[in-house]
Amino acid sequence: MERLADRVILAWGFKRVLLAILAGAFGVLALPPIGFFAAMFVSFTLLAWLIDGAAASPHSSLIGRLWPSFVTGWLFGFGYFVAGLWWLGHALMIDADAFAWALPLAIFGLPAVLAIFYGLATALARILWSDGVGRIAALAGSFGLLEWARSVLFTGFPWNAIGYGMTPVPLMMQTAHIIGIMGITALSVFIFAAPALLGTKQGARFGVSLAALLFAAHLGYGAYVLYGAPKPAAATVAGPVIRLVQPMIEQTAKMDTDGDRAAIFEKHLKLSAEPPQDGGRKPDIIVWPETAIPFILTDNQDALTRIADTLDDNQVLIAGAVRAEDMGPGNAPRYYNSIYVIDGRGQIVAAADKVHLVPFGEYMPFESVLNEFGIQNIVEMPGGFSAAATRQLLTLPSGMKLYPLVCYEIIFPDEMTGDIASASAILNITNDAWFGATPGPYQHFQQARVRAVETGLPLIRDGNSGISAVVNARGEIIAGLGLNKTGFVDATIDGVGFTSNPAYTRQRYFWLIEILLFVIAAVSRSGLVFKRN
Secondary structure (H helix, E strand, O other): OHHHHHHHHOOOHHHHHHHHHHHHHHHHHHOOOOOOOOHHHHHHHHHHHHHHOOOOOOOOOHHHHHHHHHHHHHHHHHHHHHHHHHHHHHHHHHHHHHHHHHHHHHHHHHHHHHHHHHHHHHHHHHHOOOOOHHHHHHHHHHHHHHHHHHHHHHHOOOOOOHHHHHOOOHHHOOOHHHHHHHHHHHHHHHHHHOOHHHHHOOOHHHHHHHHHHHHHHHHHHHHHHHHHOOOOOOOOOOOOEEEEEEOOOOHHHHHOOOOOHHHHHHHHHHHHHOOOHHHOOOOOEEEOOOOOEOOOHHHOHHHHHHHHHHOOOOOEEEEEEEEEEOOOOOOOOEEEEEEEEEOOOOOEEEEEEOOOOOEOOOEOOOHHHHHOOOOOOOOOOOOOEOOOOOOOOEEOOOOOEEEEEEHHHHHOHHHOOHHHHHOOEEEEEEOHHHHOOOHHHHHHHHHHHHHHHHHOOOEEEEEOOOOEEEEOOOOOEEEEEOOOOOEEEEEEOOOOOOOOOOHHHHHHHHHHHHHHHHHHHHHHHHHHHHHHO
């Protein structure tokens, strides 16, 4: 290990650049659909050694001294985000004539921007860098802080936070209920980077032992929750049967203004009306995916009549649709990416609008300026979508309350707030057909499962092309349909609840972890400075 560490530390020029990019890219193997979490050990061990060798002239300014470490982290992040997010380009190729020009921006431009957070993390870590375990704590604390910043700044985009590499299976997800994905991220970087101590020896015994103890506690707590903790008492009354409809409508067909929208609508109705498999109970709740209804529902009474004809009196349909709001004479209507609850009589009894919109997809930042250059939303809606001011629970006629999240809203851990404590389950509808058979839908699904574990609530997730599933509060899949499959699945969510844990509690533990890591780093750094003096 020492010889390997020396070679990495002393790497220079193109070799160093390539090594940093490949180290970041290799870590993506820890993410879905592969989930080989051990890849992160290689990535962060190499990163720690590369920072060891990121030296600058002692006569340089502060920025000059930190610049080599920033560049190292940026290169690492660039490799990580290109390898982990290249599939975003698939959405642009749905309408290649209009958006193919932006393909390099999606595949390389966005990763270049996101990599700045990792560059800042390594630069911050370098300020507190020392010879022993303190530098590992500095790296972990810095990555935890900057990953949190990535989740909140500029509308936030916490996709593929490092902590997801430590949560490939339910056994390794349970810690998220206590410290959240950001807490897991900070501690994961410490664990993943600890083997770097074996190459430089100083502090190796303590650092590696501490990392091994943290990893064992992570696995041990997961095993306790899944196999040792008391299970919730069985419900005295059978819970509702939920049907997830996965129609697998090609995105090109959904966007075709001249296409047969009636056929798309009828496909949803047909799957909804199918008899239960294996002689099971008829569904009480039927769920359609994001923007499943291919027209403005409130302008189409015939569609509501067809829904009423399909549903039994005691059945409820939850469907994604575009909602239009009339703004008065002379004003363009506002459009919302919404969820409707429709009862067996064809009446809309509840609705919720999307709060956190996708920039450049559902709305255009600086729209008036960018439109001058011919840049438009991927989703062509006059003026784009509007965001709801607040998130509202969906209350079904039965009294069941659902916490509604549309598409990528579920990737934001700090948005699981408000009335979520009174919800029976999380509802997430999405349309991942934009991304085809790429890693994107698998990554999206994993993040949704972690939200279920964090909140202690079961998850009802329905996607146009998948992955659709009912997931319990421990992240385990009760029933589901795989990617790009057509059909439906029926399942119940009774008996799968878990003790609720508010977001602010997880946030407190995260910041406590951050403080402890930076204290360790600062004490180690102070000892190094005093020893030199």
